[in-house]
Amino acid sequence: MNEILRAEEVHKAYHIGKRAVEVLHGVSLSVQRGETLSVMGASGSGKSTLLHVLGGLDKPDAGDIFFEQTSLVSMKPSKRAAFRANRCGFIFQSYHLLPELDVLQNVVLPSMAGVGRKDAKERARHLLDRVGLSGRMDHRPMELSGGEQQRVALARALMNEPDLILADEPTGNLDSHTGGNVLHNLFDLAQSEQLTVIMVTHNEEVARLCQRELILKDGKLEE
Ligand SMILES: Nc1ncnc2c1ncn2[C@@H]1O[C@H](COP(=O)(O)OP(=O)(O)O)[C@@H](O)[C@H]1O
């Protein structure tokens, strides 16, 4: 057994004034290194909340997340920031590229928050080549199609050689053909870089591409 991530009885609610919106009601999960998982669930069921908590972007109200047996909840903020920068890569539905930077600069950017590597540009060029964008490195995100922008976001997520990729509806804004190409890039890189992938999706076909399919329902995960 080589467990990379474990969630234990995670609870999370949002408070708006005096009202509490209970989102996660005791989510438990064990993920092995190299696994690919999909998470499906109705809109508003808490999928994004779950990814944020798993990636240390947000804290649970109760329960804990263990990354390589280390608690994210009791980790010092500086250590948690380093975990997010170096061990974990996020991909969002709406790319979140910086419009004033070119493609290469967007991909290099995380290396400045991470361990800082001398070969950052070389690594970025390699990743852009892997996702078929070696000819677009000096373009601005605006000059690219949605699928191309998401491939840049994928390369950026991999910049610091993370162990874990958390993807929140990464093909939600793309048509199925374009989305399929992005997923092909993702799974191809996941295999060669030995990544663990947790992907939220609305699409059953996309979910089936993963080794394990989970459903978030009534605040709990079902296999
Ligand atoms: N920052 C927030 N403040 C208050 N409520 C929130 C916040 N983020 C999400 N919610 C609520 O929590 C629930 C789950 O949201 P979310 O995790 O985004 O669901 P999903 O990604 O499955 O659509 C929704 O009812 C949403 O309105």
Ligand SMILES: [Mg+2]
């Ligand atoms: Mg969401």
